[in-house]
Amino acid sequence: MTAGPPPLPATPPPRTMSHAFFRSIFRVLPLLLVLSPVNSSSCTMGNKTTEIRVKYENILSHDIEELVNMSAEYRDRCCKNKRHEHNKVFFCNDTQEIGSLQSMACNMLRFFNKQKINKEFRRKAALVSCGTLQVLQCKCERHKKEKVCTQVNAPNNEDTETVEQPKKKCNQEFCELKENISSLRSCWNKFEKIISR
Amino acid sequence: MAVPGASLVPILLLGLGTCLAASPSPKGVECILFNEEYMTCTWGSGQTLTANYSLYYWYENKLPVVECQQYLWDRSVRIGCRFEQSEIIQFQAFYVRVNASCNGQTLEIPSNRMELQNLVKPEAPVNLTIHNMSGNQLQLTWSSPYPKEQCLEHVVKYKSNKDTSWTNQEVKGVIFSFPSVDYEKYYTFYVRSKINNYCGNTQLWSEWSVPVFWGNNSTSKGSSGPERPRSPRRPRSVLTVSPRLVAGVAEEQLQWFWIHTVLIPIASCLLLLVLVVLLVRMERVWVIIMPRIPNPSKNFDDLFITHNGDFQVRWLPWLTTPLSWWQLPTPLTPLCPSRNGSESLKMLWRVSSPTTVKASAT
Numbered sequence: 128m129t130a131g132p133p134p135l136p137a138t139p140p141p142r143t144m145s146h147a148f149f150r151s152i153f154r155v156l157p158l159l160l161v162l163s164p165v166n167s168s169s170c171t172m173g174n175k176t177t178e179i180r181v182k183y184e185n186i187l188s189h190d191i192e193e194l195v196n197m198s199a200e201y202r203d204r205c206c207k208n209k210r211h212e213h214n215k216v217f218f219c220n221d222t223q224e225i226g227s228l229q230s231m232a233c234n235m236l237r238f239f240n241k242q243k244i245n246k247e248f249r250r251k252a253a254l255v256s257c258g259t260l261q262v263l264q265c266k267c268e269r270h271k272k273e274k275v276c277t278q279v280n281a282p283n284n285e286d287t288e289t290v291e292q293p294k295k296k297c298n299q300e301f302c303e304l305k306e307n308i309s310s311l312r313s314c315w316n317k318f319e320k321i322i323s324r
Numbered sequence: 325m326a327v328p329g330a331s332l333v334p335i336l337l338l339g340l341g342t343c344l345a346a347s348p349s350p351k352g353v354e355c356i357l358f359n360e361e362y363m364t365c366t367w368g369s370g371q372t373l374t375a376n377y378s379l380y381y382w383y384e385n386k387l388p389v390v391e392c393q394q395y396l397w398d399r400s401v402r403i404g405c406r407f408e409q410s411e412i413i414q415f416q417a418f419y420v421r422v423n424a425s426c427n428g429q430t431l432e433i434p435s436n437r438m439e440l441q442n443l444v445k446p447e448a449p450v451n452l453t454i455h456n457m458s459g460n461q462l463q464l465t466w467s468s469p470y471p472k473e474q475c476l477e478h479v480v481k482y483k484s485n486k487d488t489s490w491t492n493q494e495v496k497g498v499i500f501s502f503p504s505v506d507y508e509k510y511y512t513f514y515v516r517s518k519i520n521n522y523c524g525n526t527q528l529w530s531e532w533s534v535p536v537f538w539g540n541n542s543t544s545k546g547s548s549g550p551e552r553p554r555s556p557r558r559p560r561s562v563l564t565v566s567p568r569l570v571a572g573v574a575e576e577q578l579q580w581f582w583i584h585t586v587l588i589p590i591a592s593c594l595l596l597l598v599l600v601v602l603l604v605r606m607e608r609v610w611v612i613i614m615p616r617i618p619n620p621s622k623n624f625d626d627l628f629i630t631h632n633g634d635f636q637v638r639w640l641p642w643l644t645t646p647l648s649w650w651q652l653p654t655p656l657t658p659l660c661p662s663r664n665g666s667e668s669l670k671m672l673w674r675v676s677s678p679t680t681v682k683a684s685a686t
Contacts, residue, residue: 183522184522188521188522192521195525218385219415312525313415313439313441314415316415316441316522316524316525317414317415317441319475319522319523320441320472320475320523320524323472323474323475323523
């Protein structure tokens with residue numbers, strides 16, 4: 128009488144299931160670390176508040192002031208009903224001012240290629256965004272946005288072209304950009320007030 | 325300038341009844357954050373408002389809507405709301421709504437979106453102090469009750485007693501250097517503050533500070549006593565600030581200045597003019613000052629014409645008292661001889677010119 132192979136169990140043993148479980152976790156975990164949102168700010172100037180203040184007061188604040196004045200020249204009567212009150216991008220969160228500034232600056236960069244907005248206006252907005260990112264030593268999530276800064280900071284070869292007339296028609300992107308500018312300025316005011324004695 | 329947050333009121337008078345129609349609507353809600361210690365939002369005065377008003381407020385990300393805890397009253401009418409420091413959140417959108425109710429009917433008066441960091445009005449600077457520096461230079465320093473001095477910008481207003489207008493100078497820190505001071509002048513300095521563009525976006529200046537003075541305060545030019553020798557290195561100066569030194573001292577000096585330089589010269593000129601007019605008008609006084617020269621030529625017109633001005637008049641000897649020329653008889657009338665037989669007294673009239681007559685006795 129010969130002995131046959133033992134019958135295969137109907138379900139895999141628990142030890143195998145746990146191995147599969149942990150394997151799946153360990154595979155996903157590195158992926159999660161790579162793909163995790165930037166809640167922890169990727170800015171490297173966080174502790175150098177004195178240096179930030181000097182650069183902001185001496186350089187960046189003047190560009191922001193010019194941008195705000197430029198924004199005020201455009202009629203915004205059509206934008207009053209289009210306020211994005213629940214857009215988290217425009218919040219300057221307590222204790223997370225640098226992260227909020229980074230978020231606002233990166234968001235503002237996407238308006239650089241919006242053809243419906245006046246060219247000089249969006250160029251100035253991009254300049255302020257790039258300046259903010261440079262002062263705070265921040266990067267944006269989408270690396271291609273840094274190409275905009277390279278393009279903005281490059282010598283302007285289009286100065287000889289005729290000045291484009293400002294777009295009089297109000298549009299969604301224009302209103303959103305104005306709101307972004309206002310939020311960025313307020314957040315800088317808040318940050319400056321915190322780091323000032 | 326319209327304060328951010330004040331809105332035009334959409335007045336809906338139709339169907340609201342006579343109560344609200346008779347009560348003027350508020351012009352809008354005006355909020356001011358005083359030195360970041362407390363805030364007031366007002367919508368009018370008791371003189372113009374008669375309805376019952378209620379204020380509700382909320383922040384953009386923080387509900388619910390809250391009613392005002394401390395109303396401001398004027399003549400039994402609510403005209404505003406006071407917010408304590410714990411109720412104030414800056415850098416978040418702030419909204420208010422004022423309800424005006426009367427006889428059961430309510431009118432809502434909304435306001436615009438406000439950012440309270442742009443409505444800050446700091447307190448006036450204090451402790452103004454002047455320091456004497458080398459090279460005829462002054463240094464003015466002060467301090468501010470506002471907690472964050474680096475968020476302030478200042479304006480210094482100054483002038484001397486010889487200036488007619490004020491000079492304004494913007495200053496970022498709490499030190500103002502006056503490069504070249506004149507020790508003969510008397511200077512007055514004021515300072516006020518505002519949140520700078522780094523920390524906010526506001527046009528609300530503080531009140532002017534208590535003034536500080538410096539310099540030589542001699543107001544009279546003709547002093548009775550000898551002047552003290554002036555030492556340019558040790559001027560008389562007021563270095564400290566007293567709360568009792570108010571702007572009235574500067575105004576009194578200005579009054580003396582106008583009296584001495586304008587009023588007194590004008591009064592003197594007018595008095596002189598009056599005297600001259602009186603002098604000309606009063607003939608008796610004029611005659612004494614400017615006596616008329618006698619001119620008897622007119623009484624001898626016929627003799628001048630007949631004899632071509634060549635004639636003599638003889639004075640008769642028995643006349644002891646000299647007569648004036650107009651008392652003489654006619655030249656051809658004979659008179660009695662003299663008593664004492666002395667030589668006749670002759671008065672010769674010689675005509676030197678048609679207008680003058682000379683008389684000589686021999």
